[in-house]
Amino acid sequence: STCGVLLHAEVQLEPKPPATLLVVLGYLDLATAADDIAAVVSVAPVAVEGIDARLVDMVRAHGRRVPDLPRGQGWLFVELAGGGPSEARAAADRLCRTAGALDVRVIEDPGAAAALWRIRADGAGLAGRTRDGQPAWPGWEDAAVPPARLGAYLRDFDELMGEYKVDGLLYGHIGDGCMHVRLDLPLAGAPDRFRAFLTDAAHLVVRHGGSLSGEHGDGRARSELLEIMYSPEVRAVFAGFKALFDPAGVLNPGVLVQPRPLDADLRLRGLGPVAAAGGFAFDGDGGDLSTAVHRCVGVGKCRADTGVAGGFMCPSYLATADEKDTTRGRARVLQEVVRGELDWSAPAVAESLDLCLSCRACGSDCPAGVDMATYKSETLYRRYRGRLRPRDHYALGMLPRWLAGATRLPRLVNAAGRLGPLRRWGMRAAGADPRRAVPELATRPFRRIWRTESSRQQVRAPEAGTVMLWVDTFTNAFDPEIAQAAVTLLNSLGYRVVLPERQVCCGLTWISTGQLDGARARLRRTLDQLDAHVGAGGLVIGLEPSCTAALRADLPELLPDDARARPVAAAVRTLAEFLLAQPDWCPPSRPERTIVVQPHCHHYSVLGFEPDRQIFARMGMNVTEIAGCCGLAGNFGIQQGQYEISVSVAGNGLLPALAGASSDAVFVADGFSCRTQAAQLAAGRGRHLAQILLGH
Structure with a gap:
């Protein structure tokens, strides 16, 4: 992107090894783990990753289960491969004999290994907060030194962080000498410390024979520092080479050649807290909405279809494949709002949040802990407070109020709901889609x-x-x-x-x-x-x-x-x-029963669905668990303009699961929305856990 634009690429795929296993080595700390890298690479691993104990603590703080780890405060995750399980196990045995670890755990179960690898996969998002809960930022993201020098570099880097009184969670590709870290540098109030720290860090990594950018490139954050790493003569060659390919200077201006100052375009410079408006407390973000929306650091897990792994995020993006409908895209727009570049009532803000289902899956699936459902609610509050609202806010948003009256005359209300013209008129008047049926009281x-x-x-x-x-x-x-x-x-x-x-x-x-x-x-x-x-x-x-x-x-x-x-x-x-939690309770055995289970999004993301899974397992039933939102999501799928997206989301998980279920399968969904969506789109009648336990 600096000297040209890639239009076409051809890749050669490599077959996956027939057998792999994971060896986790525990050490006193991450620097000590790095000192042992020669013993690790001697067994030809296919992956070597380093994890600091504080990152694991962050995983636990997010309510995620961490499998048992060997003793230590720093770990190496070493993946070994072989032509068969015995060959991989033999390599693991050699590593266990030669490594200088405090403790070792060999993990052959793929599920347990995947759970541990998820800690590393979510590292970029989890590292967006320090152990004290302070926001941490890129800037010194992926420096690399020769692996033999990594332990010494990490100790010196720890001293440097202490001098500047900054903190960050370390993780990375220890086998290649490349480490990632995000630091709680005060970008908003004291950006000069950002410049001073990065300059000293650059001198440090060069002293250890390393590179400022081991993986991600130099960019705006580090191009100015290249003068510490390269001589004037080498940089002149860079400039000449760049001029041959890009004489007009239109590709990545201000990067590598004639770089912009590394602190010239800091988005948070001078940005103070957003004044509270009487909405949510944002207790986990110091009461500051700006800190909350800046949790997003662009990891992009919301762009991935994680349904195979049981993930729920992000249903609207899976339906539209449009970046604006990702959690990341919405967070970027809200970041512009808190920086004063957009107003709360700007059309771009409404368009960005329009297709958010408020499923809350990002609150658990996003490694940075972005909670877009809460941000959307806060945005709507700030936009409409004291103003006229859309019709559906009065009809669907106040539904319990209307139901209190409707339950006094249920037969009359149900009869009116079955009359096509009257139902369609009523739905339009309420801001609801007339293609929706009215649930019967x-x-x-x-x-x-x-x-x-x-x-x-x-x-x-x-x-x-x-x-x-x-x-x-x-x-x-x-x-x-x-x-x-x-x-x-x-x-x-x-x-x-x-x-x-x-x-x-x-x-x-x-x-x-x-x-x-x-x-x-x-x-x-x-x-x-x-x-x-x-x-x-x-x-x-x-x-x-x-x-x-x-x-x-x-x-x-x-x-x-x-x-x-x-x-x-x-x-x-x-x-x-x-x-x-009942010590003597045992669920009834139902080994002959087949169920298709749709976890409600809020059950999955806020409450945790594991207890329900345990009950189904104890009952011995044949269980198919649907991953992803049902698509109705409370008032979302009822609103005018959302019907097609609602059905599309249902087509990612719910509808295929019901269509592929056996004739004797029972649909289980604790959520009213989930049961309603299944009934309206697939004529599936749902049961609640309480009913299943009673044999209904």
Whole structure:
């Protein structure tokens, strides 16, 4: 890109080795691991990567499970290959004998090896925060020295970081002497330290016989430093060569030849915190929306289809293949907003966020922890606060309010919803797509059933205690049989079940449409109902994943100054989490049953779906788990203009799984949106975990 533009490339593929295994070597620290590189490369590994303990701590801090590692604070991940398993194992045995590691673990299981490699794969994003949670930036991204000098270089580099009082997480290609690091240099307030540090770091790497850019090129960040690495005569040759190919200087101007100063175009120079507007607290980002949106450092995992590995991000990009619809693309636009280059109400901002499903998958799948659903909600809040909103915000965003009235006349509402012309008119008036069917209300909502019937079925002398069932608006109005199944199940365990005295709401639909003041009002009423139960040590069991996730994640973010919020959020459990915590509980065996499971996006990304997987495994069922969003995503797939994208997203996972399922397979989905999408697009009737456990 500096001397020409590549138009065509031909690659030769190499076959994968017949057998591979992973050897993890533990050392006192990463520098000590680098000292041992000669022993490692002597067995001809196909990959050697170094990981610092602090990076592993970051993985754990993000709530991700880390397989057992050998003792140490720095590790080498060494992949060995052979013509067969015995040949690979023999190489591993030789390495274990010759390496100077504190401890060793040989991993032959591909799944366990893949879990460890994911730590390294996510390194670029995870390293965007220091161990103290401060933003860390590129600039000294991939310096390399001869492998034999790497240990000494790392010790000197650690001293240099100490002198400048900066920190960063190290990882990289130790077998090639190339290390990656991002540093918490104060780019906004003291960019002069950025220049001074990079200059001293350049002198350091040259003293060790290395290169400023071991892998990614020089670019704006390092081209000015090339005068430390190359003589004037060599740089003059560079300039002459560049002039032959690009006499007009249009390719990468300011790079390599006549470089721009390395600190001339810092986007964060002078950028202060974004003033709070009364929306989310952004507690994990120091209360600063600017820090939050700058979590994105362009790793681009949101461009990958990770469905095979069970990932959910990013459903809209998988449907459109347009960069603007990636999490990264949206973050870039919001970065322009907080830098003052765009207004919150700019058309580019609306276009960027329009197809975000608020699935929250980026919150767990993005290694940098970008949470675009929250950023979208905050953006809508800032854009429309005190202004007239789109029709669907009033209709779909306030749906629990309208359902409270509709459940009083369910048969009349259902009859009106079946009348084609009336339904289409009503959907258009509400800002919804007329191609959507109106979900049918239950003839009796759960709370009405509860008052007349369920209370008589309660455990009279509960042996296990009392639990509160959070019966959300959707379960109450549309699927009361799910709540009935949950009550029966909990009673069978000896628990007495209680409900909040009145119907309260998590505010989810207000949150997703950016009506955060309304969401806070509802959450305060929720705290009024839940506080006494939680204060007495009780737990709250949620049935609808999106509502359960709102209580656990959004409640403390929207009411950070309410002392009741965090204890209540901490007391919220999914049904699967609660059941697995019962010491004597064992699920029924169903080895003859086949199920197709659609995890709700918020269940996957916020709550964690592993407890449900464990229950299905204990039941012995034949399970097909769908990866990716169902495409309805609350109000997203209902809104006018989103129908085609909603169906396209469903076509990535949900619809093929249902079409390929056997005739006796049961569709399992705890989420109301997921069940609705399957019913409307594939005539599939969904079951909840509570119903499956009761054999329904």
